[in-house]
Amino acid sequence: KKRYNITLLPGDGIGPEVISIAKNVLQKAGSLEGVEFSFREMPVGGAALDLVGVPLPEETVSAAKDSDAVLLGAIGGYKWDKNEKHLKPETGLLQLRAALKVFANLRPATVLPQLVDASTLKREVAEGVDLMVVRELTGGIYFGVPRGIKTNENGEEVGFNTEVYAAHEIDRIARVAFETARKRRGKLCSVDKANVLEASILWRRRVAALAAEYPDVELSHMYVDNAAMQLVRDPKQFDTIVTNNIFGDILSDEASMITGSIGMLPSASLSDSGPGLFEPIHGSAPDIAGQDKANPLATILSAAMLLKYGLGEEKAAKRIEDAVLGALNKGFRTGDIYSNGTKLVGCKEMGEEVLKSV
Amino acid sequence: KKRYNITLLPGDGIGPEVISIAKNVLQKAGSLEGVEFSFREMPVGGAALDLVGVPLPEETVSAAKDSDAVLLGAIGGYKWDKNEKHLKPETGLLQLRAALKVFANLRPATVLPQLVDASTLKREVAEGVDLMVVRELTGGIYFGVPRGIKTNENGEEVGFNTEVYAAHEIDRIARVAFETARKRRGKLCSVDKANVLEASILWRRRVAALAAEYPDVELSHMYVDNAAMQLVRDPKQFDTIVTNNIFGDILSDEASMITGSIGMLPSASLSDSGPGLFEPIHGSAPDIAGQDKANPLATILSAAMLLKYGLGEEKAAKRIEDAVLGALNKGFRTGDIYSNGTKLVGCKEMGEEVLKSV
Ligand SMILES: CC(C)[C@H](C(=O)O)[C@@H](O)C(=O)O
Ligand SMILES: CC(C)[C@H](C(=O)O)[C@@H](O)C(=O)O
Numbered sequence: 136k137k138r139y140n141i142t143l144l145p146g147d148g149i150g151p152e153v154i155s156i157a158k159n160v161l162q163k164a165g166s167l168e169g170v171e172f173s174f175r176e177m178p179v180g181g182a183a184l185d186l187v188g189v190p191l192p193e194e195t196v197s198a199a200k201d202s203d204a205v206l207l208g209a210i211g212g213y214k215w216d217k218n219e220k221h222l223k224p225e226t227g228l229l230q231l232r233a234a235l236k237v238f239a240n241l242r243p244a245t246v247l248p249q250l251v252d253a254s255t256l257k258r259e260v261a262e263g264v265d266l267m268v269v270r271e272l273t274g275g276i277y278f279g280v281p282r283g284i285k286t287n288e289n290g291e292e293v294g295f296n297t298e299v300y301a302a303h304e305i306d307r308i309a310r311v312a313f314e315t316a317r318k319r320r321g322k323l324c325s326v327d328k329a330n331v332l333e334a335s336i337l338w339r340r341r342v343a344a345l346a347a348e349y350p351d352v353e354l355s356h357m358y359v360d361n362a363a364m365q366l367v368r369d370p371k372q373f374d375t376i377v378t379n380n381i382f383g384d385i386l387s388d389e390a391s392m393i394t395g396s397i398g399m400l401p402s403a404s405l406s407d408s409g410p411g412l413f414e415p416i417h418g419s420a421p422d423i424a425g426q427d428k429a430n431p432l433a434t435i436l437s438a439a440m441l442l443k444y445g446l447g448e449e450k451a452a453k454r455i456e457d458a459v460l461g462a463l464n465k466g467f468r469t470g471d472i473y474s475n476g477t478k479l480v481g482c483k484e485m486g487e488e489v490l491k492s493v
Numbered sequence: 494k495k496r497y498n499i500t501l502l503p504g505d506g507i508g509p510e511v512i513s514i515a516k517n518v519l520q521k522a523g524s525l526e527g528v529e530f531s532f533r534e535m536p537v538g539g540a541a542l543d544l545v546g547v548p549l550p551e552e553t554v555s556a557a558k559d560s561d562a563v564l565l566g567a568i569g570g571y572k573w574d575k576n577e578k579h580l581k582p583e584t585g586l587l588q589l590r591a592a593l594k595v596f597a598n599l600r601p602a603t604v605l606p607q608l609v610d611a612s613t614l615k616r617e618v619a620e621g622v623d624l625m626v627v628r629e630l631t632g633g634i635y636f637g638v639p640r641g642i643k644t645n646e647n648g649e650e651v652g653f654n655t656e657v658y659a660a661h662e663i664d665r666i667a668r669v670a671f672e673t674a675r676k677r678r679g680k681l682c683s684v685d686k687a688n689v690l691e692a693s694i695l696w697r698r699r700v701a702a703l704a705a706e707y708p709d710v711e712l713s714h715m716y717v718d719n720a721a722m723q724l725v726r727d728p729k730q731f732d733t734i735v736t737n738n739i740f741g742d743i744l745s746d747e748a749s750m751i752t753g754s755i756g757m758l759p760s761a762s763l764s765d766s767g768p769g770l771f772e773p774i775h776g777s778a779p780d781i782a783g784q785d786k787a788n789p790l791a792t793i794l795s796a797a798m799l800l801k802y803g804l805g806e807e808k809a810a811k812r813i814e815d816a817v818l819g820a821l822n823k824g825f826r827t828g829d830i831y832s833n834g835t836k837l838v839g840c841k842e843m844g845e846e847v848l849k850s851v
Binding site: 211220223225229255256257260276277279282283284287291292293294295296297298299300301302303328330331332333334335336337338359360361363364365366367368369381382384385386387388389391392393397 | 569578581583587613614615618634635637640641642645649650651652653654655656657658659660661686688689690691692693694695696717718719721722723724725726727739740742743744745746747749750751755
C-alpha cells in the first residue's frame with residue numbers, strides 16, 4: 136500500500152472548516168485507490184502568530200519540507216491587519232513559498248456549465264471559459280532587493296521595491312508553462328510589459344527563445360494592460376497564460392472572478408523536486424468564518440490537484456473531481472454559488488455530499 | 494476674445510484621422526463660446542521616428558511646453574515593434590509625459606445608457622457604472638532607477654526595474670484624487686499591494702494621513718488583486734480610484750473594457766502648472782488605420798476634457814459632451830459600438846454628426 140505524509144495548514148478564518156472537509160475527502164478517495172495518508176496539522180499565518188508569535192514557525196517549515204505535499208486553507212484576518220510587515224499572516228505565506236521553492240503557481244479558471252450564471256459576464260462570453268494562469272511565485276517584485284522605506288537627503292520618506300528576474304528563473308517557469316499548454320489546447324500567451332520594463336524585455340526574449348523547443352505550442356505575447364482588458368472582452372481566447380509574480384497575482388484574481396465562482400477555484404504551487412503547496416484561491420473570509428457558510432469546493436479541488444500534480448495519483452484525483460461535479464449536478468450549492476432552483480447547503484453538508492459521491 | 498495655443502500630436506495609426514475631426518469639433522465649440530484656438534501640429538511616436546529618427550523630437554517638446562494644452566491621437570504600430578527601447582514610439586510618449594510633468598492621469602470609465610449592451614458584463618452589472626481612475630503617471634516603476642539588463646557574476650542575464658515613490662509624489666496624486674472624489678460622489682478607493690510591497694506601505698500611510706484634510710471624502714483601501722476582481726464583480730461600487738502608475742495602467746484598461754466602449758473613453762493628464770496632455774485611451778489600431786473605421790468619440794471627448802480640465806472652459810466642454818450624446822441618441826454608431834437597430838457610420842460621418850450637434 137502506498138503511504139504519503141501530508142502537512143495540513145488550516146490557517147485562519149474559514150481555513151480550518153474547509154481543510155477538515157478536504158481531509159476527509161482526500162482520505163476516502165485515497166483509500167478507494169489503495170493509497171493511505173498520514174496527516175500532520177501545523178500552524179501558519181494568524182493562527183501561528185497567536186500561538187507562537189511568528190507567522191511561519193520553524194516547526195511548520197520542517198514538517199512541510201519533510202512531507203510529500205502540503206494542503207493550506209487560508210491565511211489572514213482583520214485582527215492582524217495592522218501588524219508590522221514581518222508579523223503579518225501574509226508574510227508567513229510568502230516565507231512558506233520561498234522555503235518550499237514553489238516557483239510555479241498553477242491557477243485554473245474554469246466556468247462549469249452548472250455555474251455559468253454565477254459569472255457577471257454575459258452567458259455567451261462566460262460559457263466554456265477554461266484557462267490556466269501559470270504564475271511565477273518565488274521571484275520578481277515580491278522578493279527583489281533592495282526594498283524598504285528610507286529617508287532621502289531632503290529628509291523625505293521614499294518607498295521602494297525591486298522587480299528582478301534572472302534568465303534561469305524565466306526559463307524554468309516558461310518551461311512549466313509550455314508543458315502545461317502542451318497538455319491542454321497547445322496555446323500559450325506570455326504576458327509582460329516589454330514596452331516599458333527591462334525586466335519584461337528579458338522575460339519576452341527568454342520565453343520567445345524557448346519556443347523553438349516546443350514547436351507544438353503556439354506562443355503569443357501580450358502586454359499586461361491589454362491582457363486585463365482581453366480577459367473581460369473575450370476570456371475564451373486564452374488557453375494557458377504565463378506571467379510574472381505581480382501580474383499573475385492580478386490577472387489570476389481577475390480571471391477567477393470572471394468565472395463567477397471564486398469559491399470553486401483551486402491552485403497548485405510546484406517546485407523542481409520537493410513537496411508542492413496546494414490551496415484554494417479564495418481568502419480567509421473572516422466575516423463568515425465559523426458560520427458553516429464557506430464553500431469547501433475550492434479546497435476539495437485543491438486536494439484533487441495535490442493528488443494529480445503533487446503525488447501523480449491521477450485516479451484518486453479524478454474521483455474527487457467527479458464527486459464535486461456529482462454534488463453540483465444534484466443541485467447542491469453553497470451561498471456564494473446559489474441560484475434559483477438549486478438547494479442551498481452549508482459548508483459541512485456540501486462536504487458530506489461530495490464525500491458520498493467519492 | 495480668448496485665444497489658446499493648442500499643440501496637436503496626431504501620432505500613428507488612426508491618430509491623424511481622429512485628431513483632424515476633434516480639431517474641427519474643438520474649433521466650433523470654442524467659437525460658439527467666444528474662444529479661439531491656434532493649432533500647431535507636431536510629430537510624435539512612429540511618425541517622428543520615420544521623419545527624424547527619434548520618437549519625441551526637441552521641437553515637439555518645446556511646442557508642447559509653449560502651448561496651453563496638448564491633444565494627442567495615438568502612438569505605436571507593428572512597424573516599430575522590434576525597435577530598441579529608446580527608439581520605440583512608446584518611449585516618445587513616456588518622454589512627453591515626463592517633459593510635461595503630467596503626474597495626474599484621469600481616466601473616466603462610464604457606461605452610457607445608450608451603450609450598455611456593448612459591455613460583455615450583464616446589463617444589471619454594467620448599467621450605471623461611472624468611475625474615475627486617477628493614475629500616477631510620471632513615477633513608479635515606469636521611471637524608477639536603477640533599471641536595465643545586466644550580466645551577473647555567473648554570466649547570467651538579469652532584468653531589473655525599480656518601483657519607487659517619494660512621499661511628495663504620493664501626496665500630490667492623492668490630493669488630485671481627493672479633489673476629484675469631492676467633485677464626484679465623495680468616495681475614494683486607494684489601490685495598492687501594501688501586504689507585500691514597501692512602496693505600497695508608504696503609499697497607504699501617506700494617503701491615509703491626508704484623509705483628515707478631506708473629511709467629506711470617504712476613503713477606503715484595497716489590494717490590487719482584489720480591485721481587479723471587484724471591477725468585474727461589481728464595478729458600481731467604485732466612484733474614484735487612485736493608484737500608482739503600473740497598477741493604474743492595468744486597472745484603467747480593465748475598467749474601460751468593462752464599459753464595453755473603449756473607443757469612447759478619453760483621458761486627461763495634468764501637471765501642477767504647465768499644459769495638460771489629453772488623449773483617447775485606445776491605441777493606434779494599425780489594422781484599421783486609414784479605412785475610415787475608427788471611432789472618433791474618445792478623441793472628441795478628450796477635447797472636451799481639454800476644455801474643462803486644461804483651460805477651464807466648462808461651457809464649451811459641455812457643448813461637446815452634449816453633441817456626442819446627441820449623435821448617439823440619433824442612433825449613429827461606429828463599428829466598435831454598433832448593435833442591431835442603430836446606424837453604422839464611418840469615422841468621418843460620425844465626426845460630422847457630432848459637429849452638427851455642437
Ligand atoms: C496574500 C498575498 C500575499 C498573496 C499574494 O499576493 O501572492 C495572495 O494575494 C495570493 O495571490 O496568493
Ligand atoms: C503605450 C504605453 C507605454 C502606455 C502606458 O503603459 O502608460 C499605455 O498603455 C497607456 O496606458 O497610456
